[in-house]
Amino acid sequence: MMNTSAEVFAPATMANLGVGFDILGLALEEPGDIVRAELMDAPGVEIAHIEGDDGKLTRDPAKNTAGVAAASVLRLLSVDRGVRLTLFKRLPLASGLGSSAASAVAAAVAVNAILGYPFSAEQLLPAALDGEAAVSGYHADNVGPCLFGGITLVSGIESTRIRRMPIPTALHLAMVTPDIAVPTAMARSVLPATVPLRDMVRQTAAVARLIDAIYRDDVEAMAQAMESDGIIEPARAHLMPMLAEVRVAAKRAGALAVVISGAGPTLCAICDSEPHARAAAAAMQSVYDNAQIPCVSRSSRVSSRGARVLAAN
């Protein structure tokens, strides 16, 4: 049974969790992108409108992350009808909050709803990855948590390589996004090509402590482990304005750790309560306010749900 239209929410995601470069990620409750899909008589994908991107995203469906994902789902079923997409971008672009993944996932889930839900989330993964790949390569570190929700361990691009882990009960996050674009390609280019074996051992130990803490429901140990990254953050820190000051301010406000969200520039404070997360968000915002750097701050819990259909008919 096909639907004529569907509206889908796909959450912001935070990749890396500090020490878990390229392998760990989580879904936030808010914010998220919304994609509306409408059934067309003609085949193919059309992008009718994009709201909230300041005109920065391409409307060419063959190049737009949502357009590519939508086409990929349609191909799975070889239907002769098409879809018209409207994107409501509520995630800032190139900010380390998984903006392209959210649009790709939302489009894939919306087309699936239009088609009458023939596919599971696992079956939609390749289409969402196709969309993400249109702008940043085949990585599931944002697509995984965006599609499935929760805290995810991503060790490949097949759904069997994506594991959901428990969400520590007390975990609350505070994010601040300064108005400075850090393209993922630049954030990758500053990384070292090789790592001393000794540093690799420290990194594996920190990752192990992080997973252990997640399963033990220990937010304090989780935060400590996340912040123990001795490889990625030192290489990228200079791209993140006032990282040191933001960290100090967040911790004074009660945060347990501050890490770079994805490739940045969003910074994320790990907290053990909602009051601490709110206070940390305000404190981080103050640092940028005082430096006259425009920014947006938020607080959120981890969402156990991934992308979801808001309405379909």
Added chain:
Amino acid sequence: MMNTSAEVFAPATMANLGVGFDILGLALEEPGDIVRAELMDAPGVEIAHIEGDDGKLTRDPAKNTAGVAAASVLRLLSVDRGVRLTLFKRLPLASGLGSSAASAVAAAVAVNAILGYPFSAEQLLPAALDGEAAVSGYHADNVGPCLFGGITLVSGIESTRIRRMPIPTALHLAMVTPDIAVPTAMARSVLPATVPLRDMVRQTAAVARLIDAIYRDDVEAMAQAMESDGIIEPARAHLMPMLAEVRVAAKRAGALAVVISGAGPTLCAICDSEPHARAAAAAMQSVYDNAQIPCVSRSSRVSSRGARVLAAN
């Protein structure tokens, strides 16, 4: 209340668990070293006798791993009496089963028993590490599981950096030790000084999957993750005679994975039942038998207990 003598068992341990180089380890139920300590009127440490080492270990208490650990415990309490040690070496030397750690831990625990148990296992850790350091540097990857038991995550040398994790219910191990010494120093010298960032990401992913599997009680996923080491085993494989053949034989017999125990040459098969572990042990032994390489094979579960006092009076 001092005792006049104490006899202590300290288990063999397996460090690394494949992908967890220098950070993961576990205690076996069998075999283990036994150390007997007797109170002396004179201060200091004396090594009366060592049995089972083929005369290879030094009797100089200032250089022997058990002697150093014993002296270190005595110093903690500044007593004016001494101890006389007898070592029953049941672990092969330089075999990757934590032989030096077992002697150091057994001696520390025995002296603690002689002194009337003034110290907790946590408080004995530095003394055991002193003993281990006499032959192989300050590492807790064998001393940790030997002293505390279970599967341990070791990210430093303080007791707070050693975490015990759950022991998967179905986990059974089979070990084979060929009669070929692989000195730890040589096994370290063949390791690469640096690793490509991409390989580090794969290694952190494998470690994360291993910890995740341990907590989910999933021996099959645990075995897969352990065997995903793309850095240490490739560098050391040539030092382990017939590793490829042993792996094939163990898997034919039902094992899920084969990894190098510590720095080798002991090889360890990961199994999900006692019959599989027994069959894997026999199959691995056959490989060496056919090649006329003397070897010892064993099967064991993980021991939830570390070193323990067998008798004291």
